[in-house]
Every structure is written in C-alpha cells, then in structure tokens.
Amino acid sequence: MSSLTSEELRELFRYLVLSRGLEERLEHLLKQGQVVGDLYDGRGQEAAVVGSAFALEEGDWLAPSLREMGALLTRGLDPRLLLLQYLARDGSPSAGRDRAHHLTIPHLGLLGPIGPLGAHLCVLNGVALAFRMRGERRVCLTYLGDGASRTGAAHEGLNLAAVQRLPLVVILIHNRWAFGTRSDQQAAVADWIDVAAAYGVPAASVDGNDVLQVYDETRRAVDRARRGEGVTLIVAETYRMQGHAQHDSQEYVPAEELHEWRARDPIDLFERYLIDSGFESRPSLAVVKEAVRRELAAAAEEALSAPMPEPEGARFRTVEGEDIPVPWTRREAVYEDVGQPAMRP
Amino acid sequence: MNDSKVDLVVQNRSPEDQEAQRGTKETTYLEAIREAMWEEMTTDPTVFLLGEDVGTYGGAFKITEGFLDEFGPERIIDTPISEAAIVGAAIGAAHMGFKPIAEMQFIDFIAPAFDMIVNFAAKVRYRTGVGAPLVIRGPCGGGAHAGPFHSQNVESYFANVAGLKMVAPATARDAKGLLRAAIRDPDPVLYFEHKYLYRRIKEELPIDEEIIVPLGVARTHRPGSDLTIVTYGAMVYKAEEAASRISEQDGAELEILDLRTLRPLDTSTIVESVKRTGRVLIVHEAPRFGGFAGEIASQICEEAFEWLDAPIRRVTALDTPVPFSPPLEEYYLPQTADIVDAARWMLAY
Numbered sequence: 001m002s003s004l005t006s007e008e009l010r011e012l013f014r015y016l017v018l019s020r021g022l023e024e025r026l027e028h029l030l031k032q033g034q035v036v037g038d039l040y041d042g043r044g045q046e047a048a049v050v051g052s053a054f055a056l057e058e059g060d061w062l063a064p065s066l067r068e069m070g071a072l073l074t075r076g077l078d079p080r081l082l083l084l085q086y087l088a089r090d091g092s093p094s095a096g097r098d099r100a101h102h103l104t105i106p107h108l109g110l111l112g113p114i115g116p117l118g119a120h121l122c123v124l125n126g127v128a129l130a131f132r133m134r135g136e137r138r139v140c141l142t143y144l145g146d147g148a149s150r151t152g153a154a155h156e157g158l159n160l161a162a163v164q165r166l167p168l169v170v171i172l173i174h175n176r177w178a179f180g181t182r183s184d185q186q187a188a189v190a191d192w193i194d195v196a197a198a199y200g201v202p203a204a205s206v207d208g209n210d211v212l213q214v215y216d217e218t219r220r221a222v223d224r225a226r227r228g229e230g231v232t233l234i235v236a237e238t239y240r241m242q243g244h245a246q247h248d249s250q251e252y253v254p255a256e257e258l259h260e261w262r263a264r265d266p267i268d269l270f271e272r273y274l275i276d277s278g279f280e281s282r283p284s285l286a287v288v289k290e291a292v293r294r295e296l297a298a299a300a301e302e303a304l305s306a307p308m309p310e311p312e313g314a315r316f317r318t319v320e321g322e323d324i325p326v327p328w329t330r331r332e333a334v335y336e337d338v339g340q341p342a343m344r345p
Numbered sequence: 346m347n348d349s350k351v352d353l354v355v356q357n358r359s360p361e362d363q364e365a366q367r368g369t370k371e372t373t374y375l376e377a378i379r380e381a382m383w384e385e386m387t388t389d390p391t392v393f394l395l396g397e398d399v400g401t402y403g404g405a406f407k408i409t410e411g412f413l414d415e416f417g418p419e420r421i422i423d424t425p426i427s428e429a430a431i432v433g434a435a436i437g438a439a440h441m442g443f444k445p446i447a448e449m450q451f452i453d454f455i456a457p458a459f460d461m462i463v464n465f466a467a468k469v470r471y472r473t474g475v476g477a478p479l480v481i482r483g484p485c486g487g488g489a490h491a492g493p494f495h496s497q498n499v500e501s502y503f504a505n506v507a508g509l510k511m512v513a514p515a516t517a518r519d520a521k522g523l524l525r526a527a528i529r530d531p532d533p534v535l536y537f538e539h540k541y542l543y544r545r546i547k548e549e550l551p552i553d554e555e556i557i558v559p560l561g562v563a564r565t566h567r568p569g570s571d572l573t574i575v576t577y578g579a580m581v582y583k584a585e586e587a588a589s590r591i592s593e594q595d596g597a598e599l600e601i602l603d604l605r606t607l608r609p610l611d612t613s614t615i616v617e618s619v620k621r622t623g624r625v626l627i628v629h630e631a632p633r634f635g636g637f638a639g640e641i642a643s644q645i646c647e648e649a650f651e652w653l654d655a656p657i658r659r660v661t662a663l664d665t666p667v668p669f670s671p672p673l674e675e676y677y678l679p680q681t682a683d684i685v686d687a688a689r690w691m692l693a694y
Binding site for chain 2: 095098121123342
C-alpha cells in the first residue's frame with residue numbers, strides 16, 4: 001500500500017495517460033510526415049518512468065535516457081515544447097538544433113542526454129557534485145536501459161558516483177531489448193540486480209509495470225540519497241513493446257512475449273487498482289483521459305502552426321538574447337565567408 | 346610550497362606590504378600553471394579540480410602538491426581511472442555554475458574522454474543554450490622519451506569540432522595567463538601544457554601583477570622581415586634557434602609568431618605578418634597529415650595568396666606514432682636543422 005494521497009494517485013494516473021497519449025499522437029504525426037526523423041518511444045514502460053520521476057522533489061535533477069518522455073512530463077515539461085522539438089520547429093527549446101528529448105532545462109532540473117547513451121550519467125554526477133559543494137540536499141535521478149548500462153561511460157559514471165557517495169538514483173530499465181539485441185547478450189548476469197555488486201551500491205528489483213511499486217522503491221532510494229547515504233540502483237523489470245523506433249517492425253521479438261506483457265499493460269494495471277481499491281471510478285478516470293486528450297490536441301495544433309527555423313540560424317545560437325556565432329568567438333567569426341580573395345596592391 | 350602560498354595570496358594586503366613585495370620571482374612553466382590554478386581557486390570558490398592522483402599524491406608531475414591540504418577533498422577530487430567520468434562530471438558541474446578543471450594525467454589519456462568532449466561539452470551550448478565553462482588540461486608533447494602513449498600532441502583530433510577552444514602556451518607567462526583566462530572562459534577549453542617545458546622554462550614573472558592572457562591572440566616571439574614562422578608550444582624554441590642561426594649565417598631575419606591559442610585562431614595576425622614577409626613556414630610537433638598546419642596554410646591561401654613569394658611549407662613530425670628510443674624520437678620530432686633547411690629553401694625561392 002502506497003503512502004500517496006488520492007490526489008497524488010490521480011496525478012500519477014494523469015502523467016501515465018499524458019505520456020501514452022503524447023507518444024500515440026507523435027506516432028500519428030510521424031506517419032503524417034510532420035515528426036522529423038523517427039520516434040523512439042516508451043509506450044509500455046510508462047510505470048517505470050513516471051513512478052520513479054514522481055518520487056523526486058522540486059530542485060532535484062533528472063536525466064532521461066532514450067524512452068523516458070513520461071519522466072520529463074512528470075517533472076513539469078510542457079508537452080507543447082516536446083511537440084515543437086519533434087517537429088523541429090522554431091520556438092522549440094533547442095530552436096531546431098537538436099531532436100526530441102535532448103533538452104537541458106535548468107529551472108526544471110532536466111539534463112538532456114546525447115546520442116551515445118550512458119554519457120548523461122557521467123554528466124549528472126557533476127550536477128550532484130555541485131549540490132554537495134554548495135551543501136544542498138538535492139538528489140539526481142537517471143535512467144539506463146539494459147543496453148546503455150553496458151557502455152564504458154555508464155560503468156565509469158556509476159563507479160565514480162559510488163566512490164564519491166553522490167546523491168544519485170539510477171533506474172536500470174530492463175526492457176529485454178537494446179535495438180535488435182537481447183539483454184542476455186548484453187550481460188551474463190542471471191538477474192540484473194547482480195550488476196550493482198560491482199559498484200558496491202545497494203540495489204532493488206521492482207516490477208517495472210507496477211507504478212506504485214516503482215514509486216515506493218524509488219522514494220526510499222531518493223530519501224537515502226538525500227540523507228547523504230549515496231547511490232542506489234533500481235532494476236525495473238519491464239518490456240519494450242515497440243520496435244527500437246517506428247522504422248523497426250520488431251519481427252525478431254517473440255510474439256508470445258509481447259502477448260504476455262501486453263496483458264500486463266502498466267496503465268491498465270493501475271486503472272484496475274484505482275477502481276478496485278475505491279480511489280476512483282471508471283467515469284472519473286474517463287474524465288482525466290478526456291482532459292489529457294484535449295490538452296494534447298490543442299498542443300499539437302499549436303505546434304503544427306509554428307514556423308520552421310530560418311536557415312541561417314544554423315550559424316548562431318541565441319543565448320539570453322545574444323546571438324553567439326559558432327564556434328563562439330568574434331575573432332573567428334571574422335573568418336567566415338571570405339568571398340573573393342584579396343588582391344595584392 | 347608553503348612559502349609560495351604566501352606570495353600568491355594577493356588580497357587583503359596593506360599598501361606597505363604590497364610595496365615590500367613588489368618585484369619579480371623566477372617562475373618555471375610548471376609553477377606558472379600551478380600558480381594560475383592556486384590563484385583562481387583562492388579567489389573563486391566555484392573553481393575546483395578533479396583528476397587522477399591530483400590530491401593525495403599531488404599530481405603525477407607534482408603540479409597540485411599541497412592543493413588538497415589547502416582546498417580540501419570537495420574541491421580537489423582524486424577520481425578513479427575514468428577519463429570519461431572525469432570530463433562528464435566537469436561538464437555537469439559547469440552547467441551548475443562551477444568552473445571545473447579536469448586534469449588528464451597525460452594528454453594522450455584524453456582519448457577515453459573523446460565522446461564527452463566532442464559530443465557533450467562541445468555541442469551542449471549550441472544544442473541547449475546551457476554552457477559548459479570547463480578546462481581540460483594535461484601534459485602533451487615529446488622529447489621526454491616516453492613512447493607512443495605519453496608523448497602525443499592531440500590538437501588535430503579536436504580541431505574539426507566546433508564549440509571547443511584550444512590553448513598551447515610556450516612561455517611561463519602565457520602558461521599562467523592563458524590558464525587563468527581559460528578558467529574564466531564561458532566555453533570548454535582544452536589546455537595543452539608541454540611537459541618538455543615544465544622545468545626547462547624559467548622566467549622572471551611579476552609578483553603583484555595579475556597575469557591574464559586573452560584567448561585568441563597570437564604573440565610575436567621574434568620580429569623579422571624576411572619570412573614568418575607560425576608555430577606554438579615547444580616548437581617556438583626550435584624556431585628561435587633556427588632564426589638565430591639564419592640571422593648569423595645568412596643575414597636574413599625570420600619572424601616567429603607564437604599562436605598561443607589554436608582555436609579561436611588569430612588569423613588576422615598571421616595574415617598581417619605574411620603580407621609583410623611574403624613567406625610562411627608552419628612548424629608543429631604533431632604529425633603532418635591532417636595536422637594544424639594544413640588549416641593555417643588554407644587560411645593564408647584564402648586571404649593572402651597574392652602576397653606570397655614562395656610556396657607555404659610545413660615542418661612537422663613524421664606520420665608515425667611517437668617512437669620510444671631516443672634516436673628514433675629525435676628523428677621523429679622536428680629539429681632546428683629541419684627548420685633551417687626549409688627556411689633557406691624558401692628564402693632562395
């Protein structure tokens with residue numbers, strides 16, 4: 001039994017539905033040719049993501065990996081901004097210079113990952129070091145898939161965090177697939193919780209499709225970190241329900257496994273729990289879903305009406321109203337566009 | 346080291362004290378690096394240092410000896426042997442308003458941090474608008490018979506990455522002044538300190554003056570009118586030997602430009618000098634193919650081709666790894682005689 005109030009339970013449900021709804025909408029926008037690139041989505045993993053992000057406090061920092069849109073929304077990121085990012089529009093947080101969820105937004109405590117996953121853990125350690133140097137009791141939380149957790153950066157980052165006893169919680173999303181490679185080809189551990197032993201950090205394993213179990217375990221880890229007791233690794237057992245991205249029809253994934261996990265959809269499970277335990281009724285949850293649907297429809301419409309960026313914007317980065325030439329120096333900016341060669345007098 | 350600490354604490358001194366201490370102090374290139382970090386850490390609580398063996402041991406070259414006692418383990422962090430984690434943590438702290446100095450024990454060991462530097466640090470301001478004001482510094486260069494993995498010059502590995510600044514001081518004054526400027530800079534700076542110069546370069550540096558050398562400005566090491574040598578780092582001294590020899594034996598005067606900063610490159614100073622002398626020889630210690638000289642030569646061709654009286658030439662290391670055995674290494678590295686030969690060929694052209 002979770003310690004959450006009925007208002008908090010409803011909020012948790014709303015974030016799950018918001019995350020699912022936004023990714024469904026992005027899939028449609030991709031098929032309509034509006035999303036630039038592809039969609040690497042986390043549908044089916046929302047409980048592991050939203051439940052853990054919900055355990056943070058204001059002022060804490062979070063770094064997503066590849067499939068954690070639900071965490072960004074839970075931390076307060078406006079879905080309109082994510083839509084603008086995916087549509088590569090002007091007015092998106094990166095002003096069209098980077099894709100999707102690669103966002104660093106300090107006032108929301110969001111640190112964006114880069115393409116090579118695992119690197120974000122190393123950088124988040126620096127945020128945690130800054131908290132410590134300032135004497136602030138703030139916590140960092142990040143995600144690694146079973147694939148990303150096998151990178152050198154992830155090992156180095158987790159190890160440094162462990163020896164420095166940084167206030168960090170790592171959610172290892174064991175979703176069985178990293179692109180086309182099964183997790184038993186990523187690590188030779190019988191149980192993924194065993195990887196924690198190498199770093200000397202406490203670990204827990206949770207049903208990643210049970211949002212309350214994820215929340216409760218993360219909350220304990222966050223509290224430990226805030227007390228100065230260091231890093232915790234939480235393995236969230238779940239399943240990647242889509243291909244690596246929309247281009248991937250995942251024929252290599254056994255149909256019976258997908259079938260088995262589809263029956264354990266995290267939103268359906270939580271909805272049933274809320275109704276069975278008397279917190280909500282089917283109509284009250286329908287109201288939440290409808291409100292989310294309308295919010296996302298309006299957000300998508302707004303994003304679709306935003307202009308594409310001006311091409312020459314590629315040369316500059318506007319920071320706090322100042323256009324800074326790439327690579328950031330007036331002296332070198334002089335060198336751009338030589339034009340006709342000078343002639344000797 | 347405690348004696349020098351007293352000298353370095355510049356604030357809270359009475360005018361009488363300042364008068365009494367006015368003057369200069371013999372300072373090695375290594376001490377200049379040490380003093381720059383010490384002074385910045387003393388005056389700015391957001392500056393901190395992390396790296397391998399920088400604390401308890403005081404750094405592999407003893408540059409940070411005494412720092413742990415003075416600044417404590419939160420600001421002098423002994424890390425695991427994990428260059429990616431070192432640079433990554435520096436980036437994150439820089440996002441939060443700190444000014445980290447990440448030490449690579451040898452600059453060759455920057456390779457394991459390559460992703461952090463080129464994909465994270467260099468791109469983050471462009472991508473997100475959030476800057477990463479960090480310094481990554483470490484000993485570069487050959488001449489110490491340290492073999493392929495403790496002797497490299499890595500500037501060209503990073504030259505093609507927008508968003509990085511790169512510094513390579515030749516003098517103690519610049520070692521100090523450029524490091525202070527690098528620490529204060531709002532973007533990631535790679536600071537290449539030449540280990541051959543650590544204890545060989547000694548200069549009288551003023552005690553009271555706050556030495557800061559702005560990034561992006563080259564220095565005329567030796568004025569001349571007949572040929573310009575563009576160089577940086579330890580090669581400044583080989584160029585100087587060559588210029589002296591040619592002045593004595595040939596009566597020609599070579600101008601030496603010490604770039605000091607490789608990125609942003611001070612193109613206007615190079616072009617101005619080339620337009621005066623009409624001949625340019627580029628000297629660097631890194632291998633030739635894809636080396637920094639190629640970029641400099643291209644810029645000169647674009648901006649001053651009409652003023653050239655001879656082809657641009659390069660004197661560089663061989664296109665091989667840095668060999669270990671002293672005669673092999675000497676053969677590999679650019680030598681004074683190579684610079685003299687190239688300059689004479691150009692002067693006769």
